[in-house]
Amino acid sequence: MAVRIKYFASLRDRLGRAEDRLDPAVALTVAEVWATLWPDTPLPPNTLAAVNMEYASPEQTVRDGDEVAFFPPVTGG
Amino acid sequence: MAVRIKYFASLRDRLGRAEDRLDPAVALTVAEVWATLWPDTPLPPNTLAAVNMEYASPEQTVRDGDEVAFFPPVTGG
Amino acid sequence: MKVELRATPFDPLLELGCYQAGLDERLSGRYGATAIFIGTMRDFNDGDTVQEMTLEHYPGMTERHLQRIVESAAREWPLLDALLIHRIGALQPNDPIVLAAVWSAQRAEAFAACRFIMEELKSKAPFWKRERTAAGPRWVAHNTPG
């Protein structure tokens, strides 16, 4: 199972990278994807998540081939 | 005492004239101005009145030199 | 702030562009929000085709009330500028009737003030529409609710 992870804006700057890749042996939730990649860094408050470009809850299950994104509150307009 | 009276839009068309003049011996209210000029025609429902270009109630007293206007609901914009 | 009656057709976008060019000399970088409303003459109303429309007004009272409406909006919300242009006279379908534009730092007050100006104008400014239809001329009895 392969999952692509993207980070945007201040979160990307803070983490020091824009993308990650994960090949977990078992199905993970969005929250578990983060915890696996960043075991020492709790997900910053107000961070939003998307799976395949749709907003997702931390409990949402991630499937093979999914793209998971983490980003701060949006500030467009 | 001299009072000018103006009629606008559908009300003017209905009355067949745009202006009137009144020289009442005593002070009149807006409603009395109408009743004096049009004793046989009740003020049509929803008719608005203005005194010196400010919206006025039927009870408002009209003074010497005032301009009184009667018109239907406004439909600008 | 500018409030104006126009007896001949006008181009709202051109008016906006010209007005904003002058405004930018004073306010460049200060406004973050512009809310604009344009009212345009339709070729139908109440189920009938409308061929032409005449906008009557009460000279003096109309200008005074339009001015007051814009001033009220500027007292109620922190506006940086406002522009209000309204047609009078004979209009053809698709002719602009009214342009209301407000500039402010942020969007909430721009939206609220623009809406306020239009609702006040519709309910208080002495204008009257007479439509020419196939069945002859008729006065528009009342505005649609906001």
Next chain:
Amino acid sequence: MKVELRATPFDPLLELGCYQAGLDERLSGRYGATAIFIGTMRDFNDGDTVQEMTLEHYPGMTERHLQRIVESAAREWPLLDALLIHRIGALQPNDPIVLAAVWSAQRAEAFAACRFIMEELKSKAPFWKRERTAAGPRWVAHNTPG
């Protein structure tokens, strides 16, 4: 309906004029109301002078959500047309950021839909602003409430 991201400066009034010229071929005389919002870059924010701004987005997700926001508005209100253009990339003060315009028969739905599009965009479309101030660059933490 048109939804577009722009990587270079655009003129909202020119865009509106061009779009409406095409729209008039189909809808001349049918729309009575156009509600427009233009968001412009200010040269100050949170008490500091802002020299430049960069708008980051999430390619793919941003376009999808903008499109969906406009479609939601068109489902909720009887819109005749809508135009939404949003900048990405490097902006200078006074540069337009966003243009939202809707056309409808009457004003209530035009105002409501334009406001809805902006509030949805502000809360859901994945854009992020980074400002350059005298003290260095900083990310804008959140939007002002609508």
